Amino acid sequence: MKKIVKIAAGAGFSSDRILPAQDLAERADIHYLVFECLAERTIALAQREKQSHPELGYNEWLEDRMLACLAPCHRRGITIITNMGAANPQAAGAKIAEVARRLGLRGLKIAVVTGDDVLDACKAVDYPLMERSATLSSLGATIVSANAYTGSEAVVAALRMGADVIVTGRIADPSLFLAPLIHEFDWDPEDWDLIGKGIHMGHLLECSAHATGGYFADPGFKDVPDPARIGFPIAEVEADGSFIVTKLPGSGGMVTPRTLKEQTLYEVHDPAHYPTADCVADFSQVQFEQIAADRVRVTGAQGHPRPECFKVSVGYVDSYIGEGQIGYCGPNALARAQLALEMVRQRLIDAGVEATEDRFELIGVNAVRRGVRIAPVFEPEEVLIRVACRTADMRMARRVGHEVEALWLNGPAGGGGARRSANEVLAIVSVLIPRELVRTVVDYLES
């Protein structure tokens, strides 16, 4: 048994940077490189893509990441774990095998984890929605996907079979990082305190640079060294669940109690009661000790029995959003921008565009505050107008940006840089389903 298991983050979201992962694959003394690439909606969008292109539906950066990391990981004995399979883990596994062969890597064992797709189970029972007092049937025929946040179990099974690369669909983010600990240290999956510590480690790493000075810099208050080259975090975990968070020497960023506090609390709601697929974690008593530069010792997380149900993200077609922007600059820019907003407002009424919700706002003045004017009003050097409307169909959504773009010839003086978009809104609601309805399956491919 290894005394210390070393795990690094290779990605913290679907479009995360690739060079820091490559740096880890080439230089870091690690056993596992974990790429977490699925946000709430990513898998629903991927499902949409798979519907029109059955060979796709996995992470768009999978090939680039594998080209950058597969050879050094293979050479140095680093196991890759990733949820880049999204809506199509089988196709992702085939793509990884193809990249491996292209790189001359033979005999690579690739595990493909499926079973998180629970669309059929969600069609069989009309589960209540977590977000509002309604049930799945209120979404009618608009549902396009349903994926359960499964736990570490299938990844542990694949590790026990000696997989070199494990690719999954939806798995709870920290569970991807927890699985190697259960495997290497032979942890009892119902030793809740140990699992809680593993989940804390996973939670700290699952957003990659969030732990190492990314999304942190506030010049003069929170300065980050060499911020352009922030390295991704590494955890060195002992069998008792205590661990050190660090990063590669020579990479940018930093690891301090402050960076780790921000990530510990990130998106957990009640820090003493954070439900995950593997346990209900308690981060309220965690402790951080800076033992050397960019090395922080972490202890104190606890755990309680896991929830009886898995959370399921259900993707459905909610509505359409049409949007347009155009900019004004120089003397009287604010007045011209406000005039432009009023003109578009009138023109959308005249065009019969029915919006169930709308925004008429000024980027640089009040857009982040959602159109609410903040006093005192200043005269900006430049300002962008933004019009966004929710509509019932694509045709009306397109008219919104169309009227903004038409300000080129029909608006106030000096408008520039018009752009528009119109999109189907694939939204997410959540339901809880009994764990026993979800059966994960592991298949193996070889390069």
Next chain:
Amino acid sequence: MILHDIAHARAGDKGNISDISVIAYEPEDYEFLRLYVTSERVRAHFGSMVKGRVERFEVPALAALKFVLHDALEGGVTRTLNLDIHGKSLSSSLLAMTLPDRHRSDLR
């Protein structure tokens, strides 16, 4: 004095819920935060942007407060019309909250 002088913050989101951590730079400021950065003051700070209740969790071990703002993202990241779809900027916006002045030579 504003909250930004003594604390840092990070916002996240789950569905239509905004989740904001406020962390004292110095642990001795935690009690001051606990006293003045209340759920009521946070609700007043954001005004009509937050439509549901505001919960506060205290984390003394990290000298931190956690605010959970319900119905605060106009439908949440997957369907909102907001420019900032995640409400990420709510963290920095909250740091503009004014606090009673104190005489301190070691601010920040």
